[in-house]
Amino acid sequence: MTKPSTVKKEILIVGGGTAGWMSACLMAKTLGSEQFSISLLESNNVPTVGVGEGSTPYIKRFFDALEITEAKWMPACSATYKGGITFANWSTKAGFAQYFHPFTSSLDAESFDVFKQVTRLKHANYHVDAHPNYYFLQAELVNQKRIPVSQDKQKVDSIYAYHFDATKLGLFLKDYACSLGVKHIVDDVTAVKLAESGAIESVTTQSGQTISADIFVDCTGFKALLIEKTLGVNFKSFKDNLFNDSAVAIATPKADFYAPHTISTAMSNGWRWDIPLTSRTGNGYVYSSDFQSASSAEEELRKAIHIHDDVEARHIKMKVGRLEKHWHKNCVAIGLSQGFIEPLEATALHIVQLSIEQFIEQYKRGDYSDKYQEYYNHGVNHLFEHIRDYIVLHYLTNSRSDTDYWKACRHDIKISDRLQAAMEVWCSGGDLDEELNCQQVTQYYSSMSWHVLLAGMGVFPTSNQTTPISHPQAEQALNDIKRHISAHTSYFPKSKMST
Ligand SMILES: Cc1cc2nc3c(=O)[nH]c(=O)nc-3n(C[C@H](O)[C@H](O)[C@H](O)COP(=O)(O)OP(=O)(O)OC[C@H]3O[C@@H](n4cnc5c(N)ncnc54)[C@H](O)[C@@H]3O)c2cc1C
Structure with missing residues (x-):
């Protein structure tokens, strides 16, 4: 087995969304500053996706590993507790208008x-x-x-999970990562240089810097700038399995009390989330653009949550699927860059966390030799495929017939x-x-x-x-x-x- 080298390694994380800062925190805490020097480069011109407000219980382990108590992070991120998800109007069968998926x-x-x-x-x-x-x-x-x-x-x-403000969580983790010695660079990557081996040698930024590293962590969101655009790793779309590819989000004032669950309500061509935070309520409609236009989806969401045009709506396109390899050469993709299964069970940050943990584990076991990359890629692909199957099951078992969308989910979805x-x-x-x-x-x-x-x-x-x-x-x-x-x-x- 190849042992990790004793020479100090440079890690460059590109992207400062939740995935970038989660990677920075866990890597800095777990790998330590003696053997590794970690920098995070993010653009001020490309916004983060700005959503992702529900978690699974697994994220508790992330905060525990960082030794951050709930009393410290929850108020800073307007967080509330989540005991599970209520699914409303997915079934038309008598007595089953809604059910609750509990954490155990x-x-x-x-x-x-x-x-x-x-x-x-x-x-x-x-x-x-x-x-x-x-x-x-x-x-x-x-x-x-x-x-x-x-x-x-x-x-x-x-066990339980949380709801939180994604932007506030990003800022909180940024402060924490910097306190652990992570170097923060604000700039735009404009070019990526490859070595003869095909690995990434350096990135060039808008301000003219050339930044080299031993390991590049691609956290550039759906762009997947390093792993897909530069290294050419293939993306496997889940379009045949999951039809939703768009979302529209609108925030509303906080509710009277912090309901300890996410509510997922079926709509005409998808579903909408209702996530209670201590500062506001997050609402969003996840739908298929093959069945509904963005303007009609926004109108339907506004009607459902009783909000008129004066409150801004954000439209988001979703790239649903996964990379064929999440770790290739000296680049590992974490977050939306590695793939995304739509947010129905709020699993994206769970995958982010597991991917970082597994990368650190396999890296420590075998440096970045091919054998351990293969273990890693196999494990992460397995995770994506199985979570996808469970999400598909929601659509497959719906009994709505009010629109072509719901009928297609039952009959045309590939399983x-x-x-x-x-x-x-x-x-x-x-x-x-x-x-x-x-x-x-x-x-x-x-x-x-x-x-x-x-x-x-x-x-x-x-x-x-x-x-x-x-x-x-x-x-x-x-x-x-x-x-x-x-x-x-x-x-x-x-x-x-x-x-
Ligand atoms: C509609 C929707 C709902 C979701 N709901 C949930 C949920 O409930 N629970 C959950 O766990 N997840 C959810 N997610 C997923 C979650 O939002 C993401 O997993 C999470 O925010 C991580 O995103 P990211 O950091 O990978 O990408 P982003 O937030 O997109 O960040 C990308 C970063 O890359 C930087 N960047 C891009 N290009 C360059 C460049 N050229 N140079 C330098 N920097 C660059 C940007 O500046 C930014 O900092 C949801 C996603 C969507 C779309």
Whole structure:
């Protein structure tokens, strides 16, 4: 195995969006300043994407690694707690107008066991309630407007995520990275020079500087200036799997209280987010430009959130897909430059974080030898493909017929063989747990998440291969779960009223 060299290495991160500053912070903290010198170059002329306000629970590990407490970063970024996502109007099936996708709690293991069995009873038209909201603690916390932070972790605990202002988070991380010794350069890259080996030798900037480095981190957003435009790494589009390629965002005043969940509401040709911050509410409509124009999408969003023309709207084009290689030669792409799966489950920063962590890990193991690049690229591609499958499942299982868009999502969307296999197992009443474990995908989305999504959309097995619990046993078990959940909600404080 090749050991990392002892000569000090120069790392140049190009791009100062959330991905650039997250990379700078984690690399500076983890790699240290003795062996590495880290600089971040960003343009004052190219704005950051300026959205990305919801996270998964994984980001807690990022702040922990940086030793930054919630008390320090959350107020600075107008952040609120998030216990999961409410999906509204995705299903037209009676009783399934909305469902909640919860982050897990210590009470869920038992409830999930019952829930799995109850979903299999549905095919026989048993009237046991198989709506996921009854089975999981965090759904009840949202119902009672409680934040998902337990006051007694011995008795009950839960994982949770956050909402935050993306611009404020970028500024916060910039200060932190600079305090760790990261050099900040404001300039525009105008040219990139390659060495004979095909690796990047240096970048030239508008002010005439030539900056060389050993490792270049491409955080230039959808432009992918280094990895795609310069090194020519191919981009694999997900256009056949995910139709949405555009978004329009409008901020509104903060709500009366900080709702501890993101709301994703289906619209005529996509869905809209509602993200509560302590300073404002973020709203955005993610849609397909093949089915709706930008002006009509903006009009539809304004109508839904009751906001007139005097409040500015931002239109964003999305490049949905992934690079074939995220680390090529001496360049690693992090953030929108490496790819993007639309924001339905707020997974982009999760991928950013995992990519940086994995890069540092593989780099430390093998310098930048081909073997470790291959491990890395394989791992990140796996992550993209599996998260994409889970996102596709939302569209595939919708039951709306009000527009061609929703019908196309059901009938024309291309699905992977893995997703097809999982759907076949589910519909035939087979063991979805076993299938997902065989596919080795539960580290991305747990079996509980898959069951909640399918049942939450009102999609149940049409036949049964196993003998689940009896109808009376299921009813009794659900009553026990409800009692158990309600005995534990008081460990979680009520969400604050905004003042
Ligand atoms: C509609 C939408 C909603 C989203 N919602 C979520 C969400 O809820 N949760 C989530 O995790 N993610 C979300 N994302 C993704 C998230 O916004 C991004 O992953 C995140 O902001 C990181 O972006 P970035 O830093 O890669 O790129 P950008 O923010 O685009 O930054 C690019 C940087 O590169 C610099 N640059 C470009 N060209 C040059 C040049 N020539 N010279 C020097 N510098 C240059 C720019 O100045 C800028 O600093 C969403 C994305 C979209 C489009």
